[in-house]
Amino acid sequence: MPAHASLRRAFPPREYVRGRSLGSALLGFAATLLLCGVLLSLYLIADLLISRGTVSAENDHLADLLVLTGQATPDEDGVVAIPDGYRMAPGDRGIAHAVWMNRDGVLGPPLAWLYRNVQTLQSNLPALATLIGAAVVLGLMRSLCLSWARLAAARAVGAAVTRLRKALHRQALRLGPSDLTEEAAKEVLGLFTVDGETLRQGLQDGVLRLGRYPAKIIVLTAFSLLVSPLMTFYIAFPLLVCWWLLRRQAVSVKLARRLATHRSDKALRLLAEGLTKARVVRGYGMEEFESDRFNTHLGRYQSDLAAANRKARLSRGLARAALVLAGAVVLGILGTKVLNTGGAFTPAHALLLLGIAFSLLRPLNELADLHRDRHAAAVAADRIYRYLNRVPEVGQAVGAKFLQPLSRTLEFDDVHYTDPRGRKLLDGVSLSLPAGQVTAIAAPESLEAKALVSLPPRFLEPQRGRVKYDGEDIAWVTLESLRAETVYVGGGDPCFTGTVRENLTGGDPEVPLSKVIDAAKTAHVHNFVQRFPQGYETVLGEFGETLTPGQLFRLGLARAVLRDPAVLIVDEPSEGLDEDSKAQLDDTFARVFPGRTVLLLPGRMTTLRRADRVVLLHRGAVEAVGPREELVQKVPLYRHWEYVRFNHFRHGTAPQPAGPSNGRPSPGSPALAGSTA
Structure with a gap:
């Protein structure tokens, strides 16, 4: 069975879209919506700080602004009466500038509704405090949703891994008695602990990533298109090229480092070879030969190390150059848009798009690494199922009958x-x-x-x-x-980890204590048990009293008796x-x-x-x-x-040799x- 088939068997694809896995995905979606709220709050804060609450509307647009902000209402003929003596204040109008700049966009109506209905957004300082508070609250709610999503994913995966661990326990009880060398016991212990934990972590990462990041990419991309469809398309290409180059650079550096480590280890082993052959070198007068050999390998080692470092530096340099170039292109595109649109596209819009792009970086990386990171979990699942698929040597025959005690x-x-x-x-x-x-x-x-x-x-x-x-x-x-x-x-x-009495009776509460004590006395267990603080209720095992090999063997004999x-x-x-x-x-x-x-x-x-x-x-x-x-x-x-x-x-301890007079x-x-x- 291929490794990834074992992973699908441990946690079938349908499990990702139901139960706690679905709950984790919904919580992740809610966290993404809250992130959009945080980004919007930060955009409004940036716009407020840049505009200082000033709305520079022309006189012929003044009526539109008053209607948009709810300060005037058109009559039956659609004419807006501007109040006598009304004039635009030079500032202190809250988020009115953001409302005006987005009047023709999708964000305009929601922002206008907020401006009309939240009075604190109509003045600069109250608006700043409100927006900061909103960003903090939304951020805390997002953290809470992510925490709940991780918990739901852990519970969904935990149930599947628990089922496998129960199956391992049952299989170990079936296969264990035939393990003469106890190698299988060590194997199943590793499967139960190390591989079980590797599988749990891999499945949990899969549930979290598949439940959160595709939806996050879609929602943030849609949000960016709502802000400015044209600018989204303009900056997407250079940013994606930059991300791809950075990914390639990371993989290249990792491979170069792995290759350099392998070569340096090999070279170091050659360099250290002479350290263990000093007797041969000195005994045969091979000092000059050993010195030349050492210097040759040392030069090769230093050359390989320098080449690996040069390659890594070159790869990092190219990636940084690509990052700088992409950043310059994006800033040029956004800056040109800000300067050439007469204020329709503001610096706050540019910052919002950059924030969305930065928020997309982790989802893209996590999804790109998903297959690689789940490979270890798939291998662990494959090892577990290979063990579970073994057929026990011993089984009970159909129609088996009761055995009488041996007598002949x-x-x-x-x-x-x-x-x-x-x-x-x-x-x-x-x-x-x-x-x-x-x-x-x-x-x-x-x-x-x-x-x-x-x-x-x-x-x-x-x-x-x-x-x-x-x-x-x-x-x-x-x-x-x-x-x-x-x-x-x-x-x-x-x-077993349990009381002395449980170890002797096998956990059977029906066995009277008197019989337990009689068996313990027969095997000379009673003497050392009496010295324990709680006697037969003393806990043994990893979290209790430890026994010597002789005491353990006598405990086993008492259990048999x-x-x-x-x-x-x-x-x-x-x-x-x-x-x-x-x-x-x-x-x-x-x-x-x-x-x-x-x-x-x-x-x-x-x-x-x-x-x-x-x-x-x-x-x-x-x-x-x-x-x-x-x-x-x-x-x-x-x-x-x-x-x-x-x-x-x-x-390892021989008896003392006898002298010639004792005849031994x-x-x-x-x-x-x-x-x-």
Whole structure:
């Protein structure tokens, strides 16, 4: 699916013209109308300051002016009686000059109506104060409309992104159990946070720009045509050419800067190459060669940098020249119009047209950049939908039935599994494990062992073969009943942000506190929970108490004990356990393991020794099965696995070598295998 198709799927085009998106567009349109009001107020202020309220009407137009400003009324024959002794005051007539100058234009009637009905506009100082106040009020109302428009756009887009984040959460719960390496968990975290935010920002920008700027361009262009159609056409061409050149200059400078950065980085790497080869240079007497090479690359680096700077300066210079030329042309056109129209086109008109042109600059830039700026959002949407389109490995069969607790045997019947990267982890594994015993799974490749123990709870689905509980294929039982009887406790399982009790019960308020405390005591969780300020109501997680790796693992064991499963899978952490945690885990295992079917991925030798049997996997197949003592004696591969996994050097701290008088083996001796607790 193309990236922009994913963006349209996340926020279809119809969403731009309904609901909150439509509300955002209407608010943007209202803000544009208010901007026109601000520009009109500023035009009247400029005209008032330039004319000082003086209306220089000829005597034969005096009657027209009096009628226009509402100071006289024509009789039945259309004759206007000028009051006796009336004369035009030299000034202090408010916006009468603007009314008179626009008498033949579209703005004339509205301005005349304002002059007649707003008394404060009929004198200079009251008119100035009124116009300034109107500009401020209209500007504040425009800011409020824009703020509401952004809020409406954020809510419209937020609903769409929230739907996607909910879908990501559901998909992560479906795909997460089969993630052996936890790489997919990191991927979905990035999709949920970084890509989700990129998508939200891109969609919000799209709603705002498409809702505001096309209408703004149309309204401001229409306003400019109302002021002076001819002058609008005269100045539009040079201004558009100037804008286009400025756009080209910005793109050119950006590309030049990117190219210069790439070249300078490459040159700097060549220059720095000798810094890491001092031993070779000095050892072989290559100082002169290295110096010549360094000077050559340095000269090339400085030359490339100077060329890039010259190109950037030339591009900026051309753009500035185009800007100055366009400005001169526009000012010449407007100035000629002001001087040659006998006052019909005033300097205030010229300033109004320039203000409209300046107000059009941002909408044009924003719409021109829209496609480029939305590309990042489109790529983020594409990544999100690629993840959502993945098909989970595990699903519940139609007509699945309830599973009874395991009572006889757990069987793996010719099981094959290849991970999404094409690694064959299980290749025809066949096992029959008696219920009620502890089985340790060993494998030089740890993913093979993890894949095997992920099959009983159906975190993974075998591509071939079956897993059976008491002869019944678990592919045909309900996931709820299967996972109620098969619990996986991982060494790296985190806690949830919530109370201790919620973490143990999974948020089920029906579980009585007494049962929670009993399970916590069994796993030696009760002791450290009692030391928390609120006990079992203490919040854990990012905004609460933090736990050590040993405490986290015991919390997971207590959660499992509370559910009392028939099959318990324990992936013990191999690092991060202090001596106190190790002792408490040994006691917990002694309490939990008896009478239960346990699949064990041991992290310590003392845990491994609790197993009734060990299954050794190698290259996806069962290499050997038997008690640990027997495998140590008869299977060299097992001895190698045990030594590599449990010797002291794996932790980076070797035991102290024994003296010649104590008769102990040296640190490198295989006799050390299994010496770690």
